[in-house]
Amino acid sequence: MRxxxxxxxxxxxxxxxxAKLTLVRDYLRTAPDPERGWALAALTGDLTFHAAKPAMIRxxxxxxxDPVLFGWxxxxxxxxxxxxxLVWPARPGANREPELDEVVDxxxxxxxxxxxxxxxxxxxxxxxxxxxxxxxxxxxELRVGVSARLAKQAAADLARGYGQAVALSEVEEVWxxxxxxxxxxxxxxxxxxxxPDPDRPGRFRPTMLAxxxxxxxxxxxxxxxxYAAEWKWDGIRVQAVREAGVSRLYSRTGExxxxxxxxxxxxxxxxxVIDGELLVLRDGRVGAFAELQQRLNRKTASSALMERYPxxxxxxxxxxxxxGDARALPFAERRARLESCVAHHGGPRLDLSPLVPFxxxxxxxxxxxxxxxGDPQSAEGLMLKRWDSPYEAGRPKGPWFKWKREAYLVxxxxxxxxxxxxxxxxxxxxxTFGVWNAGELxxxxxxYSGITDEELRQLDKFVxxxxxxxxxxxxxxxxxxxxxxxxxxxxxxxxxxxxHRSGVAMRFPRINRIRWDKxxxxxxxxxxxxxxxxxxxAGRA
Numbered sequence: 001m002r003x004x005x006x007x008x009x010x011x012x013x014x015x016x017x018x019a020k021l022t023l024v025r026d027y028l029r030t031a032p033d034p035e036r037g038w039a040l041a042a043l044t045g046d047l048t049f050h051a052a053k054p055a056m057i058r059x060x061x062x063x064x065x066d067p068v069l070f071g072w073x074x075x076x077x078x079x080x081x082x083x084x085x086l087v088w089p090a091r092p093g094a095n096r097e098p099e100l101d102e103v104v105d106x107x108x109x110x111x112x113x114x115x116x117x118x119x120x121x122x123x124x125x126x127x128x129x130x131x132x133x134x135x136x137x138x139x140x141e142l143r144v145g146v147s148a149r150l151a152k153q154a155a156a157d158l159a160r161g162y163g164q165a166v167a168l169s170e171v172e173e174v175w176x177x178x179x180x181x182x183x184x185x186x187x188x189x190x191x192x193x194x195x196p197d198p199d200r201p202g203r204f205r206p207t208m209l210a211x212x213x214x215x216x217x218x219x220x221x222x223x224x225x226x227y228a229a230e231w232k233w234d235g236i237r238v239q240a241v242r243e244a245g246v247s248r249l250y251s252r253t254g255e256x257x258x259x260x261x262x263x264x265x266x267x268x269x270x271x272x273v274i275d276g277e278l279l280v281l282r283d284g285r286v287g288a289f290a291e292l293q294q295r296l297n298r299k300t301a302s303s304a305l306m307e308r309y310p311x312x313x314x315x316x317x318x319x320x321x322x323x324g325d326a327r328a329l330p331f332a333e334r335r336a337r338l339e340s341c342v343a344h345h346g347g348p349r350l351d352l353s354p355l356v357p358f359x360x361x362x363x364x365x366x367x368x369x370x371x372x373x374g375d376p377q378s379a380e381g382l383m384l385k386r387w388d389s390p391y392e393a394g395r396p397k398g399p400w401f402k403w404k405r406e407a408y409l410v411x412x413x414x415x416x417x418x419x420x421x422x423x424x425x426x427x428x429x430x431x432t433f434g435v436w437n438a439g440e441l442x443x444x445x446x447x448y449s450g451i452t453d454e455e456l457r458q459l460d461k462f463v464x465x466x467x468x469x470x471x472x473x474x475x476x477x478x479x480x481x482x483x484x485x486x487x488x489x490x491x492x493x494x495x496x497x498x499x500h501r502s503g504v505a506m507r508f509p510r511i512n513r514i515r516w517d518k519x520x521x522x523x524x525x526x527x528x529x530x531x532x533x534x535x536x537x538a539g540r541a
Contacts, residue, residue: 004033004039004487005133011144016454020146024154028163028186034162035100037181042137043151043253046180047104049389052119052138054080060116060123064089078473081139085132090124097125097196101181103134141324143421148253159189169393172206174198175254202246204239204254205273205319205327206393210383210400218360218401225472226386228331228355229364231372231379232402233314234289234493234507235279236296240350242271243320249278260298263306264313270341273346274313274323275391276353277365279378281312282441284351286378290495296299312349316383319391327391331399334391356382368403380492381405407490408532409512411523413441414485417463418474420448427456428463428475431511433487435502441479442502444529447489459485459514484520488513494533504529 007027014020024043028036041047061084062070070087075084098106103122110118119138123131136142159166166189174196174424178185187193193511212220237252247265249258258265263280280287280295291309295301318326318338326334335355342352358364381404389399420429430448434441451459462477462485469476478484490512497505504526527529 001098001100001103001130002138003027004035004137005126005130007039008133008136008142008144009129010144014145017150021150021154024146024151025157028154028158033183033186034181037183037186038104040151040155040182041180042140042142043146045140045150045277046358048140049107049115049138051107051110054139055134056116056204057084057119057139058508059083060084060120061088068126075470075473079421080133081141082137084135085128088128088131094309095121097130098122100137101393103137109299141421143278146236146398148384155185155189158186159191162190162399164189164191167393169206170195172204172254172393176200188385202241202248203245204241204248204250204256207237207239207252207275208317208391208393208400209252209395210398210402211395213384213401213403215403222361222384224358224361224364226388227384228335228387229358229367230316230353230383230385231356232381232383232404233279233286233353234378234380235277235292235314238276238278238313239266239274239319240274242268243273260295260301261311262301264311264349267347268313268345269347270321270343270345270350272326273319274315274338274341274350275317275319276313276315276350278312279312279316279352280309281314281348282310283348286314288378288495289493290505292323298361309525310349312351312423314351314353316353317391330388331385332387368405407492407512408494409490410435410444410491410529411486411515411518411521412444412489413479414459414462414477414487415441415443415479416474416476417420417459424448424456427460429456429460431459431487433489433527434479435524435526437502441484442526444500444510444526445489445491445506447487447509447511452491452512455514481521483522486515486518486520486523487511488515494536496527496533502526502529504533 007023010023011020014023028040031039038047057080065087073087074080074083077086107115114401124136126134152175153168156168156171157168173187177198177200181289182195184193188195214492239250239252240250241250247258247268248256249261249265252258278292280291287309294309295305295311315338318334318341321337321341326337339352342350356364356367358367364382372379381402384401384403386399392399395448412435414431415434416432417428418430420427432446432447434443463475466473466478468478489509489510491506493507494504495507496503
């Protein structure tokens with residue numbers, strides 16, 4: 001457990017992606033089996049403990065520490081695992097430190113009622129860093145800046161030390177054919193065994209991604225005749241698989257989400273693998289992303305939810321069909337087979353993303369500026385795909401480009417701030433902002449991205465210097481006509497929302513600029529956002 005805790009600790013304070021990659025790779029090289037396998041499962045999100053809830057952890061620590069004192073400490077630190085690890089009053093005579101595989105094996109076999117006692121015993125034996133790592137492991141909220149894809153890349157890099165040339169796409173290809181603690185996977189990576197057989201019905205295929213288009217550079221060197229164009233729909237990228245009686249739905253990173261969309265899975269009848277966009281579809285019309293959000297991040301869906309927000313797939317590509325794997329074929333041929341597959345399918349839950357005809361980049365730029373007819377809020381821009389491109393895992397340079405529309409901008413005033421997570425847990429890095437409405441500020445969104453580390457420090461100081469009230473971990477900052485900090489917020493779209501007091505919700509808000517120079521009284525009015533939303537809705541009608 002000590003080596004795993006040290007890994008998490010170093011990852012949380014390491015900003016560089018390459019440095020994180022090296023840390024994980026070196027850990028996988030030196031840690032024994034099965035410890036490293038369980039660590040890899042934790043980093044990729046494939047290891048969960050349903051009995052270890054935050055409420056249970058809080059109850060455990062409050063049984064040993066004054067609840068008010070713990071509450072004050074939690075408000076100051078802003079992270080449950082870190083607070084508990086620091087304030088935990090260990091009892092003398094504790095047992096030895098547990099090993100990572102011991103923790104995993106014990107919890108997987110234990111009755112849920114036994115979890116609190118096990119947790120307390122382990123925390124008594126561990127130091128503060130070990131306690132923090134244990135709690136992060138149990139809650140599944142590592143938040144150390146390592147994505148599942150980065151962890152898999154580290155596993156692929158491990159093979160180089162054993163004279164093996166293994167690409168990330170190869171690891172992703174076999175990922176669903178192996179199970180934690182991945183003994184078969186490590187044997188292959190280290191040259192001690194054969195490559196795990198990926199050819200199992202219902203498996204995930206690594207996703208092909210697009211490069212952002214640089215208009216000033218790319219359009220001058222690309223021939224429009226070489227590319228197809230289609231809308232980039234505003235949902236979530238999925239892979240629908242139906243093979244030999246096995247039906248599964250995956251996110252673009254390979255997480256299975258079939259259980260949350262039983263209505264969609266029951267309606268699909270093709271044989272093969274389709275890459276597309278998960279959307280709310282009603283009679284071929286795309287619902288707002290806010291509607292899709294009602295169905296995301298759920299384990300199951302009620303019949304009422306499925307009826308109100310019917311999920312469907314707008315198909316982009318065909319990875320396999322009854323004839324076999326199609327990924328090596330050129331896009332033009334895959335597209336023809338996809339059109340045939342969707343046409344034979346029928347039904348409202350699967351349709352085809354239409355191609356956008358054009359003859360020049362100038363013509364396509366005009367099309368891009370106008371959203372698709374009838375669905376103005378449902379497309380973020382355009383996708384460009386070479387007619388001759390195979391379906392390659394990862395983000396190859398050249399075959400595919402995403403050409404997103406320019407973001408909308410609004411000047412808003414910071415109203416509240418909250419501490420972040422991971423390496424940002426010591427800073428006030430999550431900001432709620434508002435616009436003027438009848439002389440008062442009305443919250444319209446929340447953002448935490450788009451700023452540099454130096455700007456984060458500046459904003460953190462501003463929050464601390466100008467706090468006027470505290471609500472637990474949240475600070476209200478001074479914001480009135482005479483004083484306030486204006487943030488230029490970029491966002492992708494608007495939709496109506498009954499959950500927000502303003503009545504509107506922003507899509508992908510982020511901080512574009514800090515307007516130190518702009519008086520708070522000159523920030524935008526809610527009416528400007530309402531007029532923009534009305535124009536979007538008029539286009540949808």
